[in-house]
Amino acid sequence: MNEIQTKFYNAFIVKDRWLLYFKGLGVTMEIAVIAGIIGIVIGCIIALMKLSEPKKGHKHTIWWTIATVYVDIIRGTPAVLQLLIMWFIVFSSSNNGVLVASLSFGINSGAYVSEIIRAGILAVDRGQTEAGRSLGLTRGQTMKEIVLPQAIKNVLPPIGNEFITLIKETAIVGYVSLSDLTRVASQISSRTYEAFMPLIGAAVIYFVIIKVLTLLLEALERRLRKSDLR
Amino acid sequence: MISVKNLCKQFDTTKVLDNISTDIEKGDKVAIIGPSGSGKSTFLRCLNLLEEPSKGEIWFEGQLITDPNVNINKIREKMGMVFQNFNLFANKTVLDNITLAPVKLGLMSKSEATDKAMELLTRVNLRDKAYVYPASLSGGQKQRIAIVRSLAMNPDVMLFDEPTSALDPEMVGEVLEVIKGLAETGMTMVIVTHEMGFAREVSNRVMFIDEGIIMEENTPDKLFNDPQSKRLKEFLSKVL
Numbered sequence: 001m002n003e004i005q006t007k008f009y010n011a012f013i014v015k016d017r018w019l020l021y022f023k024g025l026g027v028t029m030e031i032a033v034i035a036g037i038i039g040i041v042i043g044c045i046i047a048l049m050k051l052s053e054p055k056k057g058h059k060h061t062i063w064w065t066i067a068t069v070y071v072d073i074i075r076g077t078p079a080v081l082q083l084l085i086m087w088f089i090v091f092s093s094s095n096n097g098v099l100v101a102s103l104s105f106g107i108n109s110g111a112y113v114s115e116i117i118r119a120g121i122l123a124v125d126r127g128q129t130e131a132g133r134s135l136g137l138t139r140g141q142t143m144k145e146i147v148l149p150q151a152i153k154n155v156l157p158p159i160g161n162e163f164i165t166l167i168k169e170t171a172i173v174g175y176v177s178l179s180d181l182t183r184v185a186s187q188i189s190s191r192t193y194e195a196f197m198p199l200i201g202a203a204v205i206y207f208v209i210i211k212v213l214t215l216l217l218e219a220l221e222r223r224l225r226k227s228d229l230r
Numbered sequence: 231m232i233s234v235k236n237l238c239k240q241f242d243t244t245k246v247l248d249n250i251s252t253d254i255e256k257g258d259k260v261a262i263i264g265p266s267g268s269g270k271s272t273f274l275r276c277l278n279l280l281e282e283p284s285k286g287e288i289w290f291e292g293q294l295i296t297d298p299n300v301n302i303n304k305i306r307e308k309m310g311m312v313f314q315n316f317n318l319f320a321n322k323t324v325l326d327n328i329t330l331a332p333v334k335l336g337l338m339s340k341s342e343a344t345d346k347a348m349e350l351l352t353r354v355n356l357r358d359k360a361y362v363y364p365a366s367l368s369g370g371q372k373q374r375i376a377i378v379r380s381l382a383m384n385p386d387v388m389l390f391d392e393p394t395s396a397l398d399p400e401m402v403g404e405v406l407e408v409i410k411g412l413a414e415t416g417m418t419m420v421i422v423t424h425e426m427g428f429a430r431e432v433s434n435r436v437m438f439i440d441e442g443i444i445m446e447e448n449t450p451d452k453l454f455n456d457p458q459s460k461r462l463k464e465f466l467s468k469v470l
Contacts, residue, residue, distance in 0.1 A: 056282075056298065130280055131317035131376075135331035135383060136307035145330060149321040 011197030017188060024184030025205055031102045031180065032167045038106025039166070040159070043113025046070060050118050053139065067114070074111035080172045082108055087176040101173045109166055113159060120155035121147060153224050160217040164210055181205060231256045231387060231418055232277060237286035239272055239442075246272045248442040249286070254387070254420060259413050261429035261450070262422045264439040265465060270422045273439060274391050277420065278302075278309045291386065307335060310380030314392040316372040318364035318379070324351070325360040328379045343382065350378040354408050370401030374408050381412075388412065390421040394428075406432075426469055430454055438462050 012018045049063035074082070086104040087097075094100050124147050132142030174183035185202035189195040232254040239247040246269045254260055262270045275281040277288065279295065279302050288296050295305050319327050328350070329343035338346065351357045354374040364372055373393055380388060393409065394402045406428050413419060413432045423429050429436055430450040438446040438453065438461075446453060446462050454470075457463045 125317075127313060127315050127317035128319060131311075131313065131319065132331075133303075134278060134280060134306055134309075134311035134313075135379070136303045136305075136335055137331055138303055141334055145334065146319050146321065 007192075007194055007197050010192045010194060011188060011201060020179075020184045020188065021181065021201065021205065024179055024181035024202075025209075027098060027173075027178060028167065028170050028180040028182075029209075030098055031105060031170045031173060031178075032163070034099070034102035035105035035109055035170070036163050036166055038103060039109030039113045039162070042106065042110025043117050046110060046114035047117035047121065050114065051121060071111045071114060074108055079105070079108050079169060080175055083172060083176060097176065097178050101170070101176065101178055105166060105170060108169075109162060112162055116158045116162065117151070117155055120151040120158075123154045124150045156224065157217065157221050160213070160220070164213055167210060167213075168206065231258075231291060232420075233287075233289040234277075235287040235289075237273070237276060237288065238284045239269070239276060239281060240284045246442055247276065247283075250439075250442075250444055252437070252444060252447070254418065256386075256418055257416055258418055258420075258435060259433045260420045261433035261436045262420065262439055263424070263426065263429055263436060263465075264445075268440045269442040270437075270439040271391055274389050274420060274422050277389060278306050278311055280311070303335075307331075307337070307383055308386045310383060310385035310388040312373070312376050312380055312388065312390045312393050314395050316364075316369070316376045316396070318367075318372050318376055320364055323361050323363055324356070324367075324375055327364070327375065328382045331379075332382055337383070346382055347378070350381055351375075353411075354378055368401060369397045370404045373397065373401075373405045377405075377408055377412070387418040387420065390419065390423070392422050392424065394423070394425060424469070426454070426466075438465065440465070 010017075012021070046067045049061075049067035052061040052063045054061050054064070083101065083104045086100055086107075091100045091103075128146050128150065129142055132146045133139070137145070170180055171182040173180050174186070177183075179187070181202050185198040188198040192198070234250060234252050234254075237247055237250040238245070250273060262274065264270045272281055276283050277290075279288075283296055286296070287294060290305055291308070293300060293305070295302065318324075319330065322330060325344065325347055328347035329338075329340065332338040332343045332346070333340055348357060348360065351360055354377070356371060356374060356378075359367060359371065359375070364375075367375070377388075377393075390409065394405050397405060402425070406425065409419075409421070409428075410432055421429070421433070433450050436448060436450045436453045437444050438457075438459075440461050446457065446459050453462070454466065457466055
């Protein structure tokens with residue numbers, strides 16, 4: 001056996017190590033998917049809070065203020081630090097690591113998603129809202145029937161992008177000793193004293209997953225654009 | 231029917247409407263003319279509170295609608311509005327554009343609203359467009375459908391905000407025909423327009439708004455043939 005084959009064998013084959021990579025990928029995707037869902041839910045709520053209509057004489061609502069503070073704090077601190085705070089302070093007694101990490105990333109992602117959604121709603125022509133309101137529809141009905149369905153088209157592509165970012169960002173869960181794909185690779189490399197194969201291997205797995213997602217997103221975008229022409 | 235008392239509208243420090251008072255009676259067809267930036271569109275948009283007046287009162291069918299406790303949505307059901315840019319709902323078919331409000335507001339059942347929409351579409355010769363989306367229509371078709379959408383609510387008054395200004399010239403005629411036909415049914419209408427010939431033909435009163443006030447108001451015949459103020463004379467000499 002030549003050297004490369006030995007390295008490959010040590011990194012992936014021996015003791016069924018390839019299974020560990022897939023388990024790691026499973027943890028990565030589990031955190032990313034749960035966090036993505038939490039992020040979208042929080043993002044919608046925060047976006048609507050930011051767009052709430054102030055009473056006469058007021059510049060903003062209390063909801064706007066709360067949402068703005070939230071987005072500022074999340075965007076103003078590193079995601080790793082947020083994760084450490086959630087792990088060692090807020091949920092220090094929890095033993096469901098994946099869930100705590102998902103929540104942390106979800107809260108983080110929610111801030112970014114809210115800005116995407118807010119921009120998507122604001123990009124819908126004001127005339128659409130005015131027409132709805134002029135017919136006697138309430139603000140809520142106009143939002144639900146007319147503005148949001150149109151905003152979704154603006155919002156889906158950048159949300160997909162945000163999800164891709166999220167998948168890669170989860171690599172920092174190694175800081176709180178969760179065995180995601182990145183950590184598995186680095187553990188194997190420290191056991192075999194050989195970094196090349198495990199690290200490049202993990203990189204290839206990330207790359208393939210994200211390439212497939214990107215292609216799906218592009219297809220979705222093309223479909224959305226087509227329905228504009230109808 | 232509509233009574234406006236000392237209406238003022240200010241955007242930050244710019245005064246757009248300065249103490250406007252007027253009454254619009256049932257069956258009136260009021261044309262509002264004036265240079266751009268004069269405040270005529272703002273005046274119209276104040277009537278259904280799409281713009282919130284800074285000061286003054288607006289009464290509609292005996293109700294003070296500028297009162298903050300009034301349910302403006304209920305009032306708007308009775309005031310149709312047609313916009314310069316049509317504003318058809320891009321995510322709905324023509325038929326759904328028309329039936330959305332009457333059905334959602336519980337005024338008609340789905341099938342009643344559909345029947346009504348089809349009848350109105352037939353009246354403007356667009357019955358065959360019921361199931362297409364607005365993106366595939368011409369400007370003139372969009373505006374005729376926007377008018378139908380408002381009419382489906384059985385409004386007591388129709389507000390037109392420069393309904394032909396965004397149209398290609400060859401499509402202006404078809405939209406004006408529909409508005410004229412509507413005027414003949416006795417509908418109360420307020421129309422902001424740059425079409426002087428149309429204003430003259432269809433209205434029973436013309437308001438000339440400039441610098442945020444009603445500078446001159448008269449029957450179309452007198453206003454166009456015998457303008458009093460210097461500003462109106464200047465304006466008419468430019469547009470006629």
